[in-house]
Amino acid sequence: MARVADLTRHHWQGWWHAEGGYHSYATCIPIMATTLESLREHGPAGAAFLRFGRDHRQRLTDAIGNPRRDAYLARRQAARQEQRRRKEREAAEWEARRPACADCGRKFTDDRWEATRPPRLEQRPVAPASV
Structure with a gap:
């Protein structure tokens, strides 16, 4: 053999x-x-x-x-499912925070929601102090 x-x-x-x-x-x-x-x-x-x-x-x-390969693939699949669930949960939380129109009650679109927010201040790099 x-x-x-x-x-x-x-x-x-x-x-x-x-x-x-x-x-x-x-x-x-x-x-x-x-x-x-x-x-x-x-x-x-x-x-x-x-x-x-x-x-x-x-x-x-x-x-x-090939049990080691099967275990690896199962772990990888579980990680992908958890990542998908996390993204779905984040999307649901995002939608829950989305404001609605006071007149008609419809949820704002992303563009409209962005227009209602205060402008973001751009982060400018701080120049190093001279010695």
Whole structure:
């Protein structure tokens, strides 16, 4: 098995994805090996399979998966959802602060709202004091 693993390394070996903390196997083929003894001992649904590049036997469904990548993608998706919720919450707060016309009750447009605000003073850089 070690010789076959070594000869086929370019087909199954992934590369480290530092940002996510996992190995990426996007263009690789997962190659598993087992023995009849392992199958007899653990059964076909048990931890009888060794995926090339890993140091322990696993169930077949676990051996073909990439749990670190799955966890990274789940964290990234959760962060995106939280960012979307935060933007929606900020937009709702912005709308809640938007003034309405005293006569008709319609909310001001962004341009009208900006026109009702006092002008902003531009921040000018302060010149350094001379010594």
